[in-house]
Amino acid sequence: MLHQTIPLPRDIQRPQEQILVNITPQETRVAVLEDSVVQELHIERAASRGIVGNIYLGQVKRVLPGMQSAFVEIGLERAAFLHIADVLEQRQHPTEPQRIERMLFEGQTVLVQVIKDPIGTKGARLSTQISLAGRFLVHLPQDEHIGVSQKIESDSERQSLKARMENLLPEGSPRGYIVRTSAETASNRELAADIDYLSRLWADIRAKSQTLPAQSMLYEDLPLAVRVLRDMVSDHTGSIIVDSTENYERMVEFAEQYVQSAAGKIERYSGNRPLFELHGIEAEIEKALSRRVNLKFGGYLIIDQTEAMTTIDLNTGGFVGTRNFDETIFKTNMEATYAIARQLRLRNMGGIIIVDFIDMDSEEHRQAVLGELAKALARDRTRVTLNGFTSLGLVEITRKRTRESLAHVLCEPCPTCQGRGQIKTAQTVCYEIQREIVREARKFDAKGFRILAAQPVIDMFLDEESQSLAMLVDFIGKPVSLSVETTYTQEQFDVVLL
Template sequence: MSLKDHPTSQPIPLPTRDSMRLAEKILVNITPQETRVAVLEDNVVQELHIEREASRGIVGNIYLGRVKRVLPGMQSAFIEIGLERAAFLHIADILEQRQHPSEPQRIEKMLFEGQTVLVQVIKDPIGSKGARLSTQVSLAGRFLVHLPQEEHIGVSQKIEAETDRTSLKTRLESLLPEGSPRGYIIRTSAETASDDELAADIGYLSKLWTDIRARAETQPAQSLLYQDLPLSLRVLRDMVSEATEKVVVDSTENHGRMVEFAAQYVSQSLRKIERYAGERPLFELHGIESEIDKSLSRRVNLKFGGYLIIDQTEAMTTIDVNTGGFVGVKSFDDTIFKTNLEATHAIARQLRLRNLGGIIIVDFIDMDSEQHREAVLTELARALARDRTRVTLNGFTSLGLVEITRKRTRESLAHVLCESCPTCQGRGEIKTAQTVCYEILREVVRENRQFSARGFRILAAQPVIDLFLDEESQSLAMLADFVGKPVTLQVETEYPQEQFDVVLMSN
């Protein structure tokens, strides 16, 4: 029985990322409005990250708050943290209650007005509501989440195999310095991390918590003690690896900040940071701007004439592989096989470039040969192994489709850079002028039955009015005869093709 005959297939193991690493370069373009990061492997863009100053929230920020008011009836309190509105702290988000959920606590016995308390934002302010807080601090690293007030090691639920969970916990315990806080959650990315990488993460998080506590002892109430790193610094914390040759940044000021941060927290990255001072813009020099434009297109052309069609929806992303103009030199089966093989690398790259997450369904061109199908899956597994985000490859379904799941870590590139078309509302197509004409005719009949008017004026886009004056002129004349009133036309140049208005002319 072939893979294609199975109703569902078992996940296919991917090679380790370390074994698939290529020479890597990271470019950082910074303006006052946004920071953009491009990750290149062998000088080909593989990832794009964009962060805009206007859309940065405060979730994860740590403040030294001051209790403004305690509400025993609601088992909550309002905490001033220096924002326009006081933030909200519920008993369920207080550390002691979380640690002993079966023993109900009373908030009025834990907090009093004027008290200073260390809090972390867990929900941004929305509308008239202030931010929501917790007294349980968590600090995210590259492979670990540090819970400095806890004393146990947890493992992400997405790491399901018990042997893997036990092995990771044992490794982490052996790396923790004697006497240091032992509260950690192991993230899924730690599965492929080396001991040196885990140790570097532990060192970074431990120093971060030490700095936060030191500031809490010297800063006044309502002070910001910690803010999640901007993208330019997260690059050094989360992306730089042994395969990274250099990190090039085009801002003198931010170059200095990155060097300072690296010297304090990630010293192994310090020698890789370079300042770009060339005349041409950094992204233009490396062809990144054109790659961004291409990554927003549905169609991706392959080198030998084939192409992909990528459609992103709420539920899933579908990728269709087509031969296009590619003609093989041996046979049609050989043409299909080579197109599918080429598509595997393009698919893996597009998932990273566009940051597509969730369920991905790939419709390869049908292959009759079991050997060809196995080879395509093997090549796809190799290509996906380079992804720093967790990916699961489930092989062919009974319908001959390949299932992939990729962890959602941030918004896709299209969601960051684009919005739904105001004309088609994101459908990707609009009603024809003829369809709109017939809608208008029905609307005039409805209006005539409901209201008494001397006549009707139709306001619509140019293509719709042109159709009424030409092919549908007889339909318009029949309508005027049917309602017994004059019907006039008016072009509205600002109207998209689907928009129209029927104006009643008063008696």
């Protein structure tokens, strides 16, 4: 059957992880290693940290009955915006229209959470429905309902998770929870630890709301260094090495309070060489920004990211094998499966990924490659769906977008090629310049023209295109001079009238 969904195995043998945390005042970088090979990179910059998820004790500044909304001061430069659709009472009773002027009044203090960052001249958008994210659960302390992520499709699995939650929740505690997809493989001990952490967090927020003044921030989402302990540490984590004394102490304190299983795994790095350089992470970051990924036996991948999807093309390269051509192709495809899965994690590529394996005639080989790819993808902590070969011989993977890809965090569109990934040849630019001169000669009665361009373009005019330049001079009847501009890119030029 073509294009069928391939289930990912759950009982795979996972290698031990090592987590490295590199911290500077400007940014925090986290690398996850398996068998000393980098599998994941996470980067958070101080200048671009948003406020989504933060909880404030807001103060209503103005109620707008006509817009069914209100402006709420939360201590930022601009007042934040609260719409009736994001008020708890309306969310709990969506079929019963409410009036915001009956719920809020000017000067009232109200517990709010940011659901959208400020953009341009617009303030942040707020909600009065509080949600606290844990590792396996999302706590909705104002609700009394246990929900399960829609991504968990099995009815039996959904019912089993609900039953487990009912048994684990302490008597009399808030029972509003959403079970996240990651909870499918979580043990009862891990779920209980998450419940305990979220319950304590909510109790702390409520206590602060009783004592702090209006417009105070009651909760800020954890920085990356601490989120590592909440979201990434598992039974497969061997050690967590951090190169900052201050953050080491903060992580140990957090672990002892909320994630006791991680407390003994945190280590302070004090070596002379930078932590990431010592483990070869800097070189891996450079490789992860390249289109080409070389494989061990001579093959290579070409990875192209676009807005719509990511494409991965596999080539045999210099791998010639030892037996026959079919065996060479099969071995190259098998080797590529783990490289592809690693690159998805390393580059954090999300959305639709199309893989073009080398064509295989044998159905047995095709199934073996899919099976190996499924095993490789099963290690990913992000939700992944694998589909079989299409009629065109392509494999489709979908991977949930959890954050910006590595390339989007570290790079920007090339100013020379405007993000195309290629630039015009010097010869193409020469012909553009000649057309421009003809246009200018027809519009203006200049004494002559001077071409300002990059060195390769000027060299082209002096060598291969010298005859066409001479024909141009003869055609317009005006002299043309050449001048190199060292600051120009190959596509930049100016035609100056003399």
